[in-house]
Amino acid sequence: MAIQMNKRLVEEFFARVSKNDLAGAFAMIRDDVAWWSAGGEHLPFSGVKNRSEFIEAMNAVGAIFPKGLKLVPTGLVAEDDRVAVELAGHAVTAEGRNYENLYHSVITFRDGKIVAVKEYHDTLYAKIVLVDGQR
Template identity: 30%
Template sequence: MTVTDNKALIQDIMDARARRDPNPFIAAMADDFVWRITGSTAWSGEYVGKADVLERLMRPLHRQFTAPTSLTASRIIAEGDYVVAECRGNATTLAGELYANTYCFVIRMADGKLRELTEYMDTALVERVLRPPGSQ
């Protein structure tokens, strides 16, 4: 795929995420997809493989919210196999607390699939609002 194709795919994924629809994102993950979350929170670390991402990251995270997180991309930049998306996320926890974080996703693409994603965000907000994985 071209740089333009990669950027368009991420734009489509972000448009869906703005509507709280994670399915295009999940469908675009390669089976060996790797998601790295920076920082030292309970959620930080490396999730290896689509199944691991879904089981240990996405499902436990989504169980903490009244609906999937809405992500709105303010900037998408592409070069070579990489696409960078700067986003604002909004969700409400089951306890009624607003979780509004700012993200930068650095995504490596290959053959029309997401291969790697490194996530940068406000880790202090994560620590304050989210329960650790496995505590749901």
């Protein structure tokens, strides 16, 4: 039963992000979360973030994508307290550039909230579009 609930929570989390309901999405994250995103020093929102750092990074992403970032799950696999999710991302930058990226995240739950995330995406593409301002 917990596996199905965790899958529903993942869908709900990304639906809230996609609707720009960040407060609702943030409410689904534990205070002791460790959110890791690929990209190293090339992307300001990469590395391991605690809850407040993650919220700050998401708010910065909101400035890049004033109309929001749509993240649509295209596949889910769950086991124990983890859900692996494939996502198709779409947004338009403040400068009007389209941003289309694919993501794969492994999300771990504790007590019905997100406690850990490992997020992979095309970091070169993200750097080119978001940091270098090309495309």
